[in-house]
Amino acid sequence: MSKIAVIFPGIDELKEGLEKIEKQGIKVLDIYSPVPIKNMGQSRLRNISVFTLIGGIVGCLVAFTLQYGITNIDYKMNFGGKPFFAVAYAVPVMFELTVLFAAISTFIGFLCVTRLPKWYSDIKGFDELHEMALKDKFVLVIETKNDIEAGEIKEILAGRYEMVVINK
Amino acid sequence: MSSIFALWGIVAMILTVRYGVGIWGINDSVVWALDITNFVFWIGIGHAGTLISAILLLLRQHWRSSFNRSAEAMTIIAVLCAGMFALIHTGRQWFTSYWLLPYINQMAIYPNFISPLVWDLFAILTYFTVSVIFWYVGMIPDLASLAPNVKRGKLGRLYFLFSLGWKGSLGQWANYNKLYMLLAGLATPLVISVHTVVSFDFAVTILPGWHSTIFPPYFVSGAIYSGCAMVVLLTLIVRKLLNLKDIITDDHLDKLNKVLLTTGLFVIFSYMIEFFFAWYGGNSYEQFLIRNRFGGTYSYIFISMIALNCLLPQLLWSGKIRRSARIMLVISILINIGMWLERFSIIVISLHKDYLPSSWMDYSPTWVEVSILLGSFGIFFTLFLIFLRFFPIVSMFEIKERVEGRHE
Numbered sequence: 029m030s031k032i033a034v035i036f037p038g039i040d041e042l043k044e045g046l047e048k049i050e051k052q053g054i055k056v057l058d059i060y061s062p063v064p065i066k067n068m069g070q071s072r073l074r075n076i077s078v079f080t081l082i083g084g085i086v087g088c089l090v091a092f093t094l095q096y097g098i099t100n101i102d103y104k105m106n107f108g109g110k111p112f113f114a115v116a117y118a119v120p121v122m123f124e125l126t127v128l129f130a131a132i133s134t135f136i137g138f139l140c141v142t143r144l145p146k147w148y149s150d151i152k153g154f155d156e157l158h159e160m161a162l163k164d165k166f167v168l169v170i171e172t173k174n175d176i177e178a179g180e181i182k183e184i185l186a187g188r189y190e191m192v193v194i195n196k
Numbered sequence: 197m198s199s200i201f202a203l204w205g206i207v208a209m210i211l212t213v214r215y216g217v218g219i220w221g222i223n224d225s226v227v228w229a230l231d232i233t234n235f236v237f238w239i240g241i242g243h244a245g246t247l248i249s250a251i252l253l254l255l256r257q258h259w260r261s262s263f264n265r266s267a268e269a270m271t272i273i274a275v276l277c278a279g280m281f282a283l284i285h286t287g288r289q290w291f292t293s294y295w296l297l298p299y300i301n302q303m304a305i306y307p308n309f310i311s312p313l314v315w316d317l318f319a320i321l322t323y324f325t326v327s328v329i330f331w332y333v334g335m336i337p338d339l340a341s342l343a344p345n346v347k348r349g350k351l352g353r354l355y356f357l358f359s360l361g362w363k364g365s366l367g368q369w370a371n372y373n374k375l376y377m378l379l380a381g382l383a384t385p386l387v388i389s390v391h392t393v394v395s396f397d398f399a400v401t402i403l404p405g406w407h408s409t410i411f412p413p414y415f416v417s418g419a420i421y422s423g424c425a426m427v428v429l430l431t432l433i434v435r436k437l438l439n440l441k442d443i444i445t446d447d448h449l450d451k452l453n454k455v456l457l458t459t460g461l462f463v464i465f466s467y468m469i470e471f472f473f474a475w476y477g478g479n480s481y482e483q484f485l486i487r488n489r490f491g492g493t494y495s496y497i498f499i500s501m502i503a504l505n506c507l508l509p510q511l512l513w514s515g516k517i518r519r520s521a522r523i524m525l526v527i528s529i530l531i532n533i534g535m536w537l538e539r540f541s542i543i544v545i546s547l548h549k550d551y552l553p554s555s556w557m558d559y560s561p562t563w564v565e566v567s568i569l570l571g572s573f574g575i576f577f578t579l580f581l582i583f584l585r586f587f588p589i590v591s592m593f594e595i596k597e598r599v600e601g602r603h604e
Contacts, residue, residue: 039600062341063597064369076371080378098306107310120315120393127389128322131382135329138375142368145360161364162341164596 031057032181033157035190036166039065046168048184057169060161079137080130087129091122151194198577205571208564209284217287219564226547226559231285233539234569237422238278238576239320239394240415240535243387244423245271246327249334250383253376259451261594262444263431266580268331269587270423270430273579275324277572282320284568312396319393323386330379336362337372338588351586391419398542404481405546410469417462421505422535424456428528430580432521434589443590446519453518456531460509467506481551489545493558498541504534 036042042059049056099105100113139145149158151169161167170181182191211219222229245267252260283289307314340359346352362368395415398406408414428449435444474482489498508530517523549556583589 059366060364061366061369062337062364063593063600064373065366076374077378080382095309099309103306105305105308107308110310117310120312120389120396121309121318123385123389124315124318124322124393127382127386128325131326131329131379134375134378134382135333138333138371139360142371144362144368147356147361149363158363159344162337162344162362 031194032170033192034168042166057171060167062164076137076141080134083133084126084130087125088122091125198574201570201574202578205568205574208567212284221560221562223557225555225557228543229559230561230565231281233543235278235281236539237536238274240419240422241426242271242274243419244427246383246387247420250380253380259448261591262448265591266430266434266589267427269583271327273576277576312400315393319390323390326383330383337593388416391416403546405485414466417459421459421463425528425531428452432525450518453512457509457512464506488549494545497537501534501537504530
């Protein structure tokens with residue numbers, strides 16, 4: 029088993045090459061790109077907005093419990109005969125903690141879904157290609173079963189793009 | 197230069213902590229003066245960063261990408277400066293945690309949640325945290341792309357560490373975009389809420405000039421106004437220092453100046469509404485306050501504020517001026533001064549003559565207060581220049597995206 033990386037100089041070339049490869053029924057392992065590409069990668073999307081929602085609800089409840097608990101249960105203080113607890117004055121803190129918890133949990137959700145932080149590569153001997161993909165090249169990685177398939181891919185792309193074979 | 201000012205300000209702050217707020221010019225009537233003026237001023241500056249990064253992102257205004265990073269850095273640093281004033285204005289600063297954090301003190305009493313000062317603490321800390329997350333998330337792909345190219349010392353390794361090992365696979369990008377949009381969606385109401393809460397500090401009192409329902413929108417538009425002026429100023433500095441004329445074009449500054457003009461009109465409208473309320477409400481104290489603003493002890497401050505905030509930005513109707521770096525620089529500095537004077541007149545003019553003539557007092561700042569003000573500018577610019585030195589100042593991947601998008 030070996031992996032082949034094809035290096036494309038731009039988005040248009042990448043899309044063209046990808047179409048040709050997928051037409052042949054070859055499975056693409058991953059694509060590395062320096063910029064987000066519209067309408068690609070959506071299939072891998074797991075929803076991180078669930079984290080936002082849960083974080084927001086938790087934050088709101090924490091703020092409510094905090095204020096209700098302090099002012100109405102733990103230590104009742106009489107400020108000029110005002111009610112001990114009223115939703116009206118609790119709203120600002122509830123809003124702020126909702127946003128705070130939602131933002132933090134969204135970030136945590138992002139880390140969970142993308143499995144970051146991960147300071148190493150899944151593919152051995154790929155460091156230089158990663159550098160290229162972070163800078164300005166689009167790198168497409170294919171897993172091949174044998175050398176024949178590698179030759180096929182070369183044929184499909186008509187030798188137009190640079191290819192690197194990585195042996196595992 | 198700016199670090200000298202910063203040090204001078206820090207010395208003045210240490211003196212304040214050592215000898216108390218008695219060495220300031222504040223008195224029984226004018227209990228808040230330069231400290232809270234500076235606090236509101238810096239919080240206001242801190243608003244435009246998130247406006248530009250979050251609201252313009254949601255509105256898909258791609259021209260934001262040439263200066264959103266520096267605007268976000270500005271936000272964080274300005275909120276730090278503001279937090280400093282919030283901390284030192286209390287006097288006996290070592291007790292602040294008992295007054296504000298929900299933490300029981302030695303008499304088993306919690307802070308008063310009916311007080312807007314406690315709301316303010318939550319609002320500002322939340323704003324700071326969310327701004328930092330937003331700023332950091334925006335930098336992750338750039339740090340990853342920089343890491344291999346920086347050979348100097350340990351900096352490259354630090355970039356790599358903070359890039360979290362970002363690789364830029366399509367799955368990562370898709371989640372990243374979603375994260376960025378969600379954070380922008382969360383930050384947008386936050387921008388509005390933070391300055392609303394700051395304005396509650398004033399609006400829930402019964403003082404004429406403060407007790408007003410117009411305050412939240414008035415403060416928010418003023419904050420965005422002064423913040424945009426600061427973004428114009430910093431963008432011009434960045435463009436000049438790093439020679440980024442091709443990335444930060446005149447076109448971008450033109451658009452930014454249009455935002456500045458629009459928010460300036462909001463501010464003028466707020467002033468007009470305030471005068472209208474005083475006249476239509478028929479409250480003699482409110483009417484006295486307006487008269488006192490135009491003809492009282494501090495009338496020169498109020499009149500120069502009107503000139504700088506209302507008349508000066510009208511120059512921006514001209515397209516030529518919106519594209520001239522020199523005039524822009526002068527206008528943005530003068531608007532910032534004008535907005536500082538606005539906060540001064542809201543706070544000091546309202547406080548120094550309120551209900552009882554027996555408690556009318558004038559206020560003039562001491563050298564300590566002025567030093568802390570200048571020091572805050574020193575701290576702001578020092579931190580900003582450090583940021584310029586060590587971080588990607590322009591959002592690199594967004595620029596790449598725009599370049600790629602051009603021939604798509």
